[in-house]
Amino acid sequence: MNPAEIDTPVLIIGGGVAGLSAAVELSRRGLASTVVEREAAPGGRAGEFCCKAVAACARCGACRLGDLLAEAAARPEITLHTAALVTSAEQKDGLWTVELSPQPAGDDAPGPGAPLGERCSLTTGAVILAVGGQVFDPAGKSRFAHGRVEGVHSALELEAMLAMGAIGPGAMAPAKVAFIQCVGSRDAAGGRPWCSRVCCGYALRMARVIRHRLPETEVTFFHMDVQDYGRAWEEELPSLKEDIRFVRAMPGEVTAGEQGPRVVFAGPEGAPVSEGFDLVILSVGIGPPNGAGSLHELFGAAPDQDGFLAEEGPDGLFVAGAAAGPRSLNESITHAGLAASRAAARVGALLEAARG
Amino acid sequence: MPARVSLIWQEAPGLSGLDPAQVALAAGVELDDGGLVEAAVVTVAQERAPRGLQERLAGLPVSWLDLAAEIGGGGDAHRLARAATAVARAAGRAAKGTLPPVYAPQPAQSVLVAGAGLGALAAAWEAAALGHPVTLATPFGDAATPGADDDPQAVGLMAAQLPAQVELATECELIGLAGSAGGFSARLMGPQGESSQGFGAVFLAPPGELAPGCEIHGLNPELCVLASKLDPEDWQGPEDAWLHAAVLAGSAQAAPSYSFAAALEAALALAKRPRVQVSLFYTEARVAVPGAERLFRDCRAAGVLPMRVEPGGLEVRGGHTLAWFDPLLGEEITLEPAVAVMAEQSGAPRPAWLDNELTVKPWDLLVPENPRLAGGKTSRSGLYILGSLRGTAPGAPRRAEAAAATADMHARLTGRVVPMPAVRDQLCARCLSCVRACPHGVPQFVGFGIACSPAGCVACGICAAECPAEAIAPPGWGQPEMLAALEAALAVAPEPKMVLFACGQSGMPAASALSASGHQWPAGLVIFPLVCAGRTSQVLVTRALELGAKGVLTAGCHPGNCRSISGNLVAAAKLEMVQGMLAELGLDPEAVSFLPLASNQTRELAQAVEALAVKAEEA
Structure with missing residues (x-):
């Protein structure tokens, strides 16, 4: 291998928190990298998340995207191409050659990075796939009536509503809100036999935000089990259970009532109960990167039994963040550090071999 | 000796349409003509300035100003006034002779990893790979001894790969620490007695210990087996009967996912033995680790009986009988198991010196839940706490934590822009x-x-x-230059004047995002960027009011989100004191306030500034 053939030591596919973190971590290790983002602006899913602090920080990590974008912009070792699509990838003599093609981008997309100008081909020593997971589309669970009954929203839609201030004093003030957990998670019959890890955390955080903004609002949390999502939360759970109504039941369906959506679930005696709410939130889970299916096939990344990508693929291919399995923002950031370390070791070994 | 300040205009997105000469005139500074410069304001952040300019200004007092972040949208006259205010503030600071940061002497590059197990080995490996001399001080006789919660195979593999430049100090423990990044002094106790050594960074990763996380008092110890010590081969039922095994996976309190998963593995292994009936007791099925939901299903398919009980709802009678209430059957059930397998949780004892020598009460240096200190960081620069002492789950998360921590360490010890107070x-x-x-x-x-x-x-x-x-003071953040900046900005800002002190982690990124989106700020608002809200003081806030500000808002991080642990709380407390003082003087205490904010809460910041402007207009 000739080091002069390398256009960029590490190529990172995906400009969300995992990809940006990998780039920043590589730069801290003194290595340059190129980040390729499909959308017109970097940030990925995290850009859609609201701050969930009430009296104190709720440790959701949504604010860390801002830090990462600023740091990526300030570090000259990082090149960021937005509106760029990977069209082919091939490996030869330990190097990857990846072809990129430009996508239509808005005139002045916000954030660091610039839209890819023209088709190009980059040769690199290591590739980090940080394409993220895919948020479950609640249309796949038609019995929960998303898009059919007014007042039924996915948790992702709630994030945006809370960020915009659409729920709160002076705006929409629902009297009763229900969260339905495990929509697209822990669902073997639906072909998704895994826990998405983050939904209990985000749902309870958002439930708390709603209760904080609208103390009169009653919030019900339909769930199977409350997963662990941080040590401090374990201690807060008892007080949370006083603040929010925990119902251990997976609702069978959501129907349209006269006043709004109705949730049908098994009551304490086992008989079905139908209860009306103003707002029903579906806590959608994280799935493998389906949309990027052709992408990881391009690189020959091996999916595990659930379809998530193995952390290390063929030579010089690494996976960071939720593409390797459901992860919180904070976990994705740390996980990307590991991918960066492995990629740096790989590039170091390549250069060593070229010299020796 | 107010120095003559030159405005060095660098074009940047968000500055279009502004005439540099007009801005300079309105701000009361000279526009740079390429000649001699005594002190300067540059209109872009330092890292975005061309190299030639940086070289030209080397050694001079310079205010690098991210001007676009403070202007925002509006008409030409409005934007000109806002630009002039921002430039005047930066010039006031530069005129005080603020010198460029004093770069610190070369920090020590050596690294101490004190501990054992996967996290410790990973940190030692990573630090050595980044070129740092590493001392691995392990309490054990060799590097390959794992912590109780580690996978021994993974640890053995990692120990075998440890580079030769890692110096191993066996049977050696860290017993005291002073200093900070680049200059730690560590006291080590080894077989030869106590010694003191200097290091640039310290990783503390004591070996994990396992303890039953959900033990049931009163169960005969002879019945109990720890999940990590279980050998399923020991158990099988007699020819003509079932052997009952109970797996206790959090019946007093829910076990964490990794612990629940280990219990599931034990339950499945036992269920596969001949004539063994396994009952799994738990309050919450914690399956938030990869594969655990599948394992849970496999357990049920293999005949494990899942017994969900209310917290504390499992009773022990006579040391051998488990009793609980089944809500579906509506009756009490009892079971006399031949063996009770206990799920375990990992942890590590917290060394006493950590609190005695390093922590200033009431802060906890660990703050494992602060999102800004993820990846092993502590509030003490250069000290990283990894693994079970921090509460990180065993296995892969520890490997990732060590990688993130070492990258941070490397950046800190080799970074170019480290200010020195x-x-x-x-x-x-x-x-x-x-x-x-x-x-x-x-x-x-x-x-x-x-x-x-x-x-x-x-x-x-x-x-x-x-x-x-x-x-x-860190360079540029002394009282004289900050007061000068405040005075200069408020002298130029149009009425009604207001000040926004903006934390560099929350308030300023939010303000910058608003400016970039064309948000129109009130003309008289002085945005005063800070690194941390903790830099505000009663003097600064009251001086702003004296100089004619009708309102002062400090936007800092939410409690628990401060990179400097308590800068936000300190700032809020100081503003409260100023409020008390204003109330005593018969003035409106609401003229000053603290806004807890995250960098993505632009809407909240815009609303707070609007409210400030309405009040200022009335005052």
């Missing part, structure tokens, strides 16, 4: 306020005065806010 020894009263106040442990009292560690400072400025003698 300036200490004016002749003014210092040795009151030690800075030593107590600095959350990063940078100023240390070394017997004759204050000395600062070379790579620990993040320029939060909390020391400068606390120092009663104006004797210490």
